[in-house]
Amino acid sequence: xxxxxxxxxxxxxxxxxxxxxxxxxxxxxxxxxxxxxxxxxxxxxxxxxxxxxxxxxxxxxxxxxxxxxxxxxxxxxxxxxxxxxxxxxxxxxxxxxxxxxxxxxxxxxxxxxxxxxxxxxxxxxxxxxxxxxxxxxxxxxxxxxxxxxxxxxxxxxxxxxxxxxxxxx
Numbered sequence: 001x002x003x004x005x006x007x008x009x010x011x012x013x014x015x016x017x018x019x020x021x022x023x024x025x026x027x028x029x030x031x032x033x034x035x036x037x038x039x040x041x042x043x044x045x046x047x048x049x050x051x052x053x054x055x056x057x058x059x060x061x062x063x064x065x066x067x068x069x070x071x072x073x074x075x076x077x078x079x080x081x082x083x084x085x086x087x088x089x090x091x092x093x094x095x096x097x098x099x100x101x102x103x104x105x106x107x108x109x110x111x112x113x114x115x116x117x118x119x120x121x122x123x124x125x126x127x128x129x130x131x132x133x134x135x136x137x138x139x140x141x142x143x144x145x146x147x148x149x150x151x152x153x154x155x156x157x158x159x160x161x162x163x164x165x166x167x168x169x
Contacts, residue, residue: 121156
């Protein structure tokens with residue numbers, strides 16, 4: 001009973017991964033763009049300006065402090081908040097990098113396992129899910145019937161399930 005449940009769960013997981021491949025690819029490209037072009041949520045200068053200081057640096061805050069325009073407490077809050085924003089920006093970028101890593105590993109595993117299948121199954125699954133071709137186009141390109149494509153797809157997915165089962169155990 002347990003093995004049947006696990007096999008069913010793994011089958012659903014593999015089928016969903018195949019179905020979501022294009023979305024995973026899009027998400028990976030989006031995450032890569034965001035990391036490569038990372039814009040911090042806020043800068044120290046933004047924070048200090050937001051607290052009504054007409055300066056763009058922490059040293060500027062110190063000069064305002066000494067001129068008596070603002071209290072030590074307000075300046076310390078601004079500096080502390082700016083440090084927290086920097087910590088947030090670093091943490092946020094690391095989360096993006098971690099998300100990208102997980103998406104890439106998922107895609108690479110799927111692509112690799114498909115490549116391990118025999119040529120017919122590998123070719124059909126790649127055309128259907130990686131390239132996004134229809135059953136009809138896949139059948140035409142392989143000079144086989146759509147029924148043969150459906151059969152190769154089904155047996156290919158079952159072979160992938162067996163491969164995924166070995167890493168689950």
